[in-house]
Amino acid sequence: xxxxxxxxxxxxxxxxxxxxxLVASRFPGFVAPGNLANVLNDTAPxxxxxxxxxxxILTRCIDLSVAANLALTGMVVAMINVAMPDLPIPVILxxxxxxxxxxxxxxxxxxxxxxxxxxVVTLGTMTIFRGIIxxxxxxxxxxxHEMSPAFTAFPRAVILGxxxxxxxxxxxxxxxxxxxxxxxxxxxIFAVGGxxxxxxxxxxxxxxxxFLAFVISxxxxxxxxxxxxxxxxxAYVDIAGGFxxxxxxxxxxxxxxxxxxxxxxxxxxxxxxxxxxxxNALPVINISPFWQLAIxxxxxxxxxxxxxxxxxxKGRIILKSAEASS
Amino acid sequence: xxxxxxxxxxxxxxxxxxxxxxxxxxxxxxxxxxxxxFVVNSFASPxxxxxxxxxxxxxxxxxxxxxxxxxxxxIIAGEIDLSVASIIALASTAMGLAVQYGAGTPELVVIGLMVGLLCGAFNAxxxxxxxxxxxxxxxGTMSLFRGISFIILGDDAFRGYxxxxxxxxxxxxxxxxxxxxxxxxxxxxIYGVLLHKTNxxxxxxxxxxxxxxxxxxxxxxxxxKFILFLLTGLMSGVAAICLTSRLGSTRPSIATGMELEVVxxxxxxxxxxxxxxxxxxxxxxxxxxxxLVTFGLGLLNVPGIVMSIFIGxxxxxxxxxxxxxxxxxxRRSA
Numbered sequence: 043x044x045x046x047x048x049x050x051x052x053x054x055x056x057x058x059x060x061x062x063x064l065v066a067s068r069f070p071g072f073v074a075p076g077n078l079a080n081v082l083n084d085t086a087p088x089x090x091x092x093x094x095x096x097x098x099i100l101t102r103c104i105d106l107s108v109a110a111n112l113a114l115t116g117m118v119v120a121m122i123n124v125a126m127p128d129l130p131i132p133v134i135l136x137x138x139x140x141x142x143x144x145x146x147x148x149x150x151x152x153x154x155x156x157x158x159x160x161x162v163v164t165l166g167t168m169t170i171f172r173g174i175i176x177x178x179x180x181x182x183x184x185x186x187h188e189m190s191p192a193f194t195a196f197p198r199a200v201i202l203g204x205x206x207x208x209x210x211x212x213x214x215x216x217x218x219x220x221x222x223x224x225x226x227x228x229x230x231i232f233a234v235g236g237x238x239x240x241x242x243x244x245x246x247x248x249x250x251x252x253f254l255a256f257v258i259s260x261x262x263x264x265x266x267x268x269x270x271x272x273x274x275x276x277a278y279v280d281i282a283g284g285f286x287x288x289x290x291x292x293x294x295x296x297x298x299x300x301x302x303x304x305x306x307x308x309x310x311x312x313x314x315x316x317x318x319x320x321x322n323a324l325p326v327i328n329i330s331p332f333w334q335l336a337i338x339x340x341x342x343x344x345x346x347x348x349x350x351x352x353x354x355x356k357g358r359i360i361l362k363s364a365e366a367s368s
Numbered sequence: 369x370x371x372x373x374x375x376x377x378x379x380x381x382x383x384x385x386x387x388x389x390x391x392x393x394x395x396x397x398x399x400x401x402x403x404x405x406f407v408v409n410s411f412a413s414p415x416x417x418x419x420x421x422x423x424x425x426x427x428x429x430x431x432x433x434x435x436x437x438x439x440x441x442x443i444i445a446g447e448i449d450l451s452v453a454s455i456i457a458l459a460s461t462a463m464g465l466a467v468q469y470g471a472g473t474p475e476l477v478v479i480g481l482m483v484g485l486l487c488g489a490f491n492a493x494x495x496x497x498x499x500x501x502x503x504x505x506x507x508g509t510m511s512l513f514r515g516i517s518f519i520i521l522g523d524d525a526f527r528g529y530x531x532x533x534x535x536x537x538x539x540x541x542x543x544x545x546x547x548x549x550x551x552x553x554x555x556x557x558i559y560g561v562l563l564h565k566t567n568x569x570x571x572x573x574x575x576x577x578x579x580x581x582x583x584x585x586x587x588x589x590x591x592x593k594f595i596l597f598l599l600t601g602l603m604s605g606v607a608a609i610c611l612t613s614r615l616g617s618t619r620p621s622i623a624t625g626m627e628l629e630v631v632x633x634x635x636x637x638x639x640x641x642x643x644x645x646x647x648x649x650x651x652x653x654x655x656x657x658x659x660l661v662t663f664g665l666g667l668l669n670v671p672g673i674v675m676s677i678f679i680g681x682x683x684x685x686x687x688x689x690x691x692x693x694x695x696x697x698x699r700r701s702a
């Protein structure tokens with residue numbers, strides 16, 4: 043029975059529920075369906091990026107360049123839009139995803155072929171990507187009046203009551219749930235993180251899997267780059283500054299083990315939603331938004347301490363039952 | 369994670385002579401790079417070769433290098449601290465807060481150092497007592513420490529530091545030699561002796577190479593790591609004093625992104641990011657290299673964010689190039 047109820051996700055979902063109840067007890071309007079849909083829409087970029095980051099962390103790597111990748115892709119598509127306003131949105135989307143995947147591939151190649159620690163690679167590419175935004179934009183902003191109406195309207199277009207931005211997150215979640223559970227790539231991502239040596243003996247190329255994880259994370263960052271810039275209708279050097287930490291925080295809170303191999307799509311999504319609810323609830327209950335950084339920092343520490351404990355006791359139980367059965 | 373992909377190494381049948389080892393060492397290569405940058409800069413800008421300009425240029429690296437020495441030991445021992453810039457922000461905020469209650473320079477120094485130590489101890493408890501990975505813990509405290517600064521300050525700033533407090537960041541010992549330079553030199557010597565001449569330093573290397581082996585040879589691994597986190601926190605406190613004194617004001621965004629530059633400096637100095645090897649002289653030369661590059665580019669009117677591209681390329685390049693070199697060399701010998 044316990045097998046079918048994931049403990050960590052249940053606790054996290056409970057925490058989110060409790061948070062909603064607490065806020066709703068004083069401000070019932072916060073849990074109105076319309077407002078919850080707004081919270082989901084606001085959290086959509088975080089959900090998408092957290093899923094990309096999850097794949098990378100599962101393979102024992104980390105991608106700190108996602109926010110810079112997002113900002114650079116956003117700036118490039120915004121500038122393309124200014125130069126060629128008639129370019130259809132599907133082409134813009136294709137450019138954004140390709141460019142993001144390309145930047146992810148740079149990270150992946152350095153990790154795969156040169157075996158450079160991922161944290162060093164992505165710390166480096168993070169600053170390089172940000173710097174390139176400044177180089178191509180000359181430090182200038184691309185403002186809403188320069189963008190074409192179709193460009194900015196796409197993420198806000200409402201389908202079945204939800205904006206496209208929310209749908210992008212929902213579709214990503216479904217695709218990832220299927221990919222992680224049903225495809226060879228998804229299983230090999232878990233295998234590589236769980237035990238790289240065993241993965242090699244089962245015929246999985248560890249480096250190549252890590253490379254693909256970075257490409258996936260990059261492609262999602264590129265997609266989010268366009269959606270972000272179009273939604274806020276502005277592109278400049280510092281958009282989404284420090285967002286990579288929020289993305290990692292969502293994963294850690296969602297129970298993705300930084301040591302690799304342990305985690306779930308549900309966990310990453312719940313971790314992102316937890317941060318999204320906190321972020322949206324703070325102004326409602328009249329706490330300064332300056333508290334947010336400290337709260338997400340504390341949430342990371344509590345989550346990682348909690349998960350480490352859960353993981354440890356689980357290991358012991360497996361050993362005990364193995365001894366008992368033998 | 370990487371051992372599966374490791375190429376076969378060429379194993380020599382005898383040691384190289386001492387002279388060859390010195391000349392082919394990472395530090396020698398780095399020194400050559402530093403000299404080359406110095407020469408190129410002297411030709412590129414007429415303002416470079418000026419004692420006062422060069423003295424000003426040292427501010428580019430002295431504060432970061434103070435942290436980098438402690439960080440080098442931490443990374444050699446196989447851990448990392450990404451929260452150093454946030455510790456600076458919190459220590460600086462605490463000092464600014466104390467000024468509002470009329471604290472003088474001695475109290476400010478004590479507060480800065482104490483906050484640094486406390487933050488280091490906080491990280492250390494999570495890593496050594498609870499046994500959590502230092503990357504995640506310090507990413508968390510990176511948000512937490514700076515977050516506390518934001519809660520206290522919001523978008524405000526603390527000013528009004530006592531005049532005598534400006535000595536640390538703006539004072540001169542003699543002629544063009546600043547107080548920060550003297551501190552930098554003193555700290556470099558202390559850490560050089562600590563790492564290369566004491567039992568503690570040997571323990572740091574042992575832990576980085578093989579934590580289990582170190583434990584079985586009687587080294588108190590967790591205690592050594594605890595001390596290293598304390599030292600990194602303390603050095604961040606020292607850097608906070610210097611930086612606050614130099615700027616004369618505190619904002620919560622102070623020293624944003626400095627952790628990256630500190631880690632870059634350490635890795636550039638030849639410290640293995642996976643732990644186990646590295647030296648203090650290497651970090652000293654790396655500090656000069658980074659200082660000279662940023663100063664030279666600054667004289668040529670290159671904006672700060674473009675300099676960060678160079679820093680990022682430097683960080684990846686110094687690790688990638690030797691690995692590319694061994695890959696090519698191995699292919700040739702095979």
